[in-house]
Amino acid sequence: MASGGRLVYADTFPDASTSARAAGTQAAPSLPPEATFTLHSRPGSRHTIFLDFDGAEVSDTYWNHASGIPDGQYDGFTLDGDLSTFNSDEHAYVQETWRIVAEVFAAYDVDVTTEDPGPAAYDRGGVADDTYGDHVLFSNDPDSGPICAGCAGIAVFGAFADPTEEGTNSLEPVWVRRQPNAFLAATVTAHEVGHTLGLNHDGVTTATSAQEREYYSGQGAWNPIMGSGLHGIVQFSNGDYANATNKQDDFATMAATGLPLLPDDAGSTAATATSLGARTSSTVEGVITSRDVDYYKVGPCTAAPSVEALGNGDGSALDLRAEVRRADDSLLAFSDPASAEVIPGGFAHRTATGMDAPRISPAGGAGTYYVTVRGVGNGNPLTTGYSAYGSVGTYTLSVDGCAASNGAAPDAPASIDLTTSKGSGTLTWSAPASGPVPTGYRISGIAGGPVEVAAGTTTRAITVPGGYDVHVAVAALNGSGAGAPATLTRHIASWVPTTAPAVSVTTSGLKATIRWTPAANPGNAYLSHWLLTVDGRLLPQTGPTRSATVTFSSYGTHTVTLAPEMEAEPARDGAGAHAQGPGRRSALGAEDRHRLLRHRRRPGHRDRAVGGSGEQRRRRRHVVPGGRGADRGRQGGRHEGCPAPCPPAPVPTPSGWPRAPTGSAWSPPTSRDPRRPRRTPGPSSRGSARPGRAAQTTDSGSGFCPVGPTWISVPISGHTPQS
Numbered sequence: 001m002a003s004g005g006r007l008v009y010a011d012t013f014p015d016a017s018t019s020a021r022a023a024g025t026q027a028a029p030s031l032p033p034e035a036t037f038t039l040h041s042r043p044g045s046r047h048t049i050f051l052d053f054d055g056a057e058v059s060d061t062y063w064n065h066a067s068g069i070p071d072g073q074y075d076g077f078t079l080d081g082d083l084s085t086f087n088s089d090e091h092a093y094v095q096e097t098w099r100i101v102a103e104v105f106a107a108y109d110v111d112v113t114t115e116d117p118g119p120a121a122y123d124r125g126g127v128a129d130d131t132y133g134d135h136v137l138f139s140n141d142p143d144s145g146p147i148c149a150g151c152a153g154i155a156v157f158g159a160f161a162d163p164t165e166e167g168t169n170s171l172e173p174v175w176v177r178r179q180p181n182a183f184l185a186a187t188v189t190a191h192e193v194g195h196t197l198g199l200n201h202d203g204v205t206t207a208t209s210a211q212e213r214e215y216y217s218g219q220g221a222w223n224p225i226m227g228s229g230l231h232g233i234v235q236f237s238n239g240d241y242a243n244a245t246n247k248q249d250d251f252a253t254m255a256a257t258g259l260p261l262l263p264d265d266a267g268s269t270a271a272t273a274t275s276l277g278a279r280t281s282s283t284v285e286g287v288i289t290s291r292d293v294d295y296y297k298v299g300p301c302t303a304a305p306s307v308e309a310l311g312n313g314d315g316s317a318l319d320l321r322a323e324v325r326r327a328d329d330s331l332l333a334f335s336d337p338a339s340a341e342v343i344p345g346g347f348a349h350r351t352a353t354g355m356d357a358p359r360i361s362p363a364g365g366a367g368t369y370y371v372t373v374r375g376v377g378n379g380n381p382l383t384t385g386y387s388a389y390g391s392v393g394t395y396t397l398s399v400d401g402c403a404a405s406n407g408a409a410p411d412a413p414a415s416i417d418l419t420t421s422k423g424s425g426t427l428t429w430s431a432p433a434s435g436p437v438p439t440g441y442r443i444s445g446i447a448g449g450p451v452e453v454a455a456g457t458t459t460r461a462i463t464v465p466g467g468y469d470v471h472v473a474v475a476a477l478n479g480s481g482a483g484a485p486a487t488l489t490r491h492i493a494s495w496v497p498t499t500a501p502a503v504s505v506t507t508s509g510l511k512a513t514i515r516w517t518p519a520a521n522p523g524n525a526y527l528s529h530w531l532l533t534v535d536g537r538l539l540p541q542t543g544p545t546r547s548a549t550v551t552f553s554s555y556g557t558h559t560v561t562l563a564p565e566m567e568a569e570p571a572r573d574g575a576g577a578h579a580q581g582p583g584r585r586s587a588l589g590a591e592d593r594h595r596l597l598r599h600r601r602r603p604g605h606r607d608r609a610v611g612g613s614g615e616q617r618r619r620r621r622h623v624v625p626g627g628r629g630a631d632r633g634r635q636g637g638r639h640e641g642c643p644a645p646c647p648p649a650p651v652p653t654p655s656g657w658p659r660a661p662t663g664s665a666w667s668p669p670t671s672r673d674p675r676r677p678r679r680t681p682g683p684s685s686r687g688s689a690r691p692g693r694a695a696q697t698t699d700s701g702s703g704f705c706p707v708g709p710t711w712i713s714v715p716i717s718g719h720t721p722q723s
Helices: 033-038 062-067 088-104 142-147 182-196 210-214 250-256
Strands: 006-011 047-052 056-058 072-074 111-113 132-138 153-156 174-176 222-224 233-235 274-277 281-288 293-301 306-310 320-325 331-335 340-342 351-353 357-360 367-375 393-400 415-421 424-430 440-444 451-454 459-463 469-478 486-491 502-508 511-517 526-534 537-542 547-551 558-567 578-580 712-716
Touching: 033 088, 047 088, 056 132, 062 142, 072 142, 088 111, 088 182, 088 393, 132 182, 153 182, 174 182, 274 281, 274 440, 274 469, 281 293, 281 367, 293 393, 306 320, 306 331, 320 357, 331 357, 367 393, 415 469, 415 486, 424 469, 502 558, 511 558, 537 547
Parallel strands: 047 111, 047 132, 132 174, 222 233, 274 293
Antiparallel strands: 006 153, 056 072, 153 174, 281 393, 293 367, 306 357, 306 393, 320 331, 320 367, 340 351, 415 424, 424 459, 440 451, 440 469, 469 486, 486 578, 502 511, 511 547, 526 537, 526 558, 558 712
16 A cells, blocks of 8 residues: 555455464463563574564654654553563463564574664664664554554565665554464564565465455465465465466565575585584584575495484474485485375464474495485475475484494684675685694585585685675584584675666657666665666656656657666775684574574663563663664765765655455454553654663764766667658
8 A cells, every 4th residue: 555655565364363272372482481582583683673572662753654643652462451561371472473483584694583672773774774674563552553454464665674764764663463373473474574575465366356366365285475374384485376466586585675695504416515424413403595405415324324304393484305315316215294284273373284304214334425405395386285486494404323433523713714805705714723633624604505625725715795794604524524613704895886787779759768777786785766867858767667768859869878876885994894713603603503492681681570470571671882783873874975965766656455354363443442541742763762772873864875877878869751
């Protein structure tokens, strides 16, 4: 729907309330209550999805201006109606919602967290601000009703990394209404975050209802995240099911919108397999991306190893297949049960089965073996099945019985360093200072996946992406496997490409259609808009635009010029670099993958007081001296020597979206609860403290700054008709 000049998705989902388990019968929390609001999936990432369950200040934002909701504090999530405490069921709901959302985005460099990092972590203050993300508010506050009456969630399209998101242009929060259980809450959250990352709805052209044409409810045991259904297997999609309305490549779109994929964490062929050595048992925690296969080399073994691969449980999109292969890469045995779904009592959704790869123990003699893990589909995606496209997520691989005893792996390299120049980098390291002599090294966290090199090699040329962090690890190898890695994290500033866009022109009489294709943008500079000039007349075009039609007043030769207005970060002379030495791992070390049940208390954090069902719900405070709000604060403002900011780009006209049917998960009350005091407008949350939260500062005066535009001239000729 159109609201305030932005494209906004107000989403509806099937009514699940009749089969939902009642409040008070949620599964027990899997973690202690004190961990509920300190959960992090990837601590240290510059990209954040903050799941906010205890209410938030919403003042002077897009929602206040576009929907007219009052400035002030908005209530958070509750199952029992008591906003003063979180009971055991509510802790379980929050923990499970976080676990599933973290699993959905496990292949990306993003921290899904329940700990408030402050607005500087998710509101982007300009292209030079590389710290951004989403603030997801779980709230049924009646005062938020004007935003969307009867929807399950609502978000601003493309807001995740929008560099104009500051001051009154803040596009946060994403709103998620209460759902019958955590699985559905996580599904709605993933759907809404998908919109902020540029994803459109997945529908079906042949549906008889408008709801199904807009939101596909799925087939067999499967439905797309950007549709809406209650199936047990919920995945991102590229529209490869029958009669799809949307062929968008979800993973590529999210990466292009500002959420970088993690580098592959294992080799993808026998020739590039990740070595596990010869051990009695090995455990590997990995991530499968779309149509990825992870290869591991095991041995020399005394016999064929026993293998199993397990996913992350309910809500995981990863349908696993594990294989044991011989030294010549021929298949020896595999584990890949057919997936399906069951309907457990009291749930408002189905639960997937057959997603893990149970243990196999093939017969085989001494020698070297390969073990592979991949995500697979099931059945025919044009009928009742699904393809391997959306089968992504985390897994734990166990390899047992290769050797009778374990040797000692090498120590970590003594040092590690990285020098960069735009897209090129040189990684160097030194041999371990003591311990077993390495026979080689494994380099992880680089484009193309891990690489293993000979022991005499201590340098490697790598490609680095502009505008993002790189997290590199080097581990020493021998016949017993890999030792602890030395790790390094470095931010790579974005840069503007020097190659001109490709332009073509076709004419028909006095009308000309101009089409263009942007140049490759390896530095991930932000494309603000295009300056199209026709015979000296300026016709600005939005960044996504790729064509324009003009009509001339006369025949002859006319001149068209096209310039991309782009912005990049200033170089920081190594700012943000962080290396760790022997035996230590950074928060994003390539060997440290499986974090979905990890919780971390940060310095200065004040926990909620815990006292069973009568726990006092206090607003959590997050004050980290020199932490994210300080060293990763906004870096907006003009670059030194830049001209005045460009005028803002025109905003495309949005289209409308359906509302929820009667009986959906939430609808605003017809009258206000007289026990709740009327909200009074509060101060802006920009530059002032949200009650109970740390004050955040915002740079003013930042804006688009053109950097190095390239120009192309194209002549257009016509002929005056002869009389």
